[in-house]
Amino acid sequence: MHKHAMPQEGSDTFNDQVRIVLVETSHSGNIGAVARAMKNMGLGNLWLVNPSSFPDEASYARSAGASDVLDRARVVSSLDEALADCILVMGTSARGRKVPWPVMAPPQAAAMASEHSAKGRVALVFGRENHGLSNDELQRCHYHIHIPSNPDYSSLNLAMAVQVICYELRMQYLRGLEEGESSAYLEAMVAPGDNGWDVPPATVNDVEGFFGHLEQVLVDVNFHRRDNPRQLMSRLRRLFQRARMDEMEINILRGVLSAVQKAAGTQQSGKKHKPTAEPSADEGRE
Known part of the structure; x- marks a missing residue:
């Protein structure tokens, strides 16, 4: 049904602790494209909330060798189920909500997600292709992530949006490898x-x-x-x-x-x- 996957790069913190959550994806090909974007950046923990169609040939065809991400994907019936054991939830959103919510750009969001992934599970939530996440779903999030795209042409394909966030996570991971371990005595203690x-x-x-x-x-x-x-x-x-x-x-x-x-x-x-x-x-x- 699908091509054999290339081995996944090892990174326990990101693969196990950071999950990409897609809510009610309409086109299964987009799920495959998201899996490809994730694996490009060393991520492999994909959760799907009520996808219209999965698994199918289109999703594996669009994954272009990231079939192992699709094989391990978790399909759940509600967003609450996808988030229940997480300690940090961040959802992608446009600005301009009636009740302003804490919002940050992808680099800052990736830094926060990377930091918290060492303490517990982190969810990055992406909405439907046509209208994103609902207000109720966005209120499940601690923070919103806004990708500052061209205001005259701001709509991003789902996989493109995931790729932007996953790239920033990848950069955080690589910077962490370069810095090495920091002294526990210098680390701040400000939150659970x-x-x-x-x-x-x-x-x-x-x-x-x-x-x-x-x-x-x-x-x-x-x-x-x-x-x-x-x-x-x-x-x-x-x-x-x-x-x-x-x-x-x-x-x-x-x-x-x-x-x-x-x-x-x-x-x-x-x-x-x-x-x-x-x-x-x-x-x-x-």
Whole structure:
């Protein structure tokens, strides 16, 4: 069905930790072209969310020898499934959203993705060929990536967009080889996942559970109306996503939410949040 693949260059950090996520790709040939772009730059972790057609002959034909990337590709039914175990999510987007989101160009995005790949899984998300990612999907991202193309002709083919980002990742990888290992004593510790941080970063699944719990509590105390939401949850999402929470912080916040529900008499039987690690008395306060 397809040509034998050339060996994949070894790079555990990038191959295993950085995943390229394509959402509802319409043309299977574009999936093959993306696989080729990835392998050109030493990447091999491809996730597909509800592709219209895959696998098929067109995808393997367009991969031009990167069939091993397609062979290992994961097909999932939802974006949440593709992101659940990631600690950093970055989605490609045009500028000009109603609620501005943290946005950066490909070189800065690649540097951040490379840094975080040493701490946990990183997802780089690309949308549909005709209209990209939805607002809801973009709100799943910590940061947006904007490729500063010609404003008079800004539309990029899906594989071209992936190639731009993968090239910047490749440059980060090569620079890392040249620099060698840095002293642990000189490394900054500013966020979960950094060397010396006491608790692992919260996963996307943990954070989504918190956002669902938070919204329910705001409804319970009559602060938020689902039938007239305005921008409340979007702005709260932006606030908490900027904080880059760890697992203990999520547990403490959900414990607070459960206490609010109990005090308000709105906590349903069997719905009480059970943290994965119970904080001690000292950990829950300054």
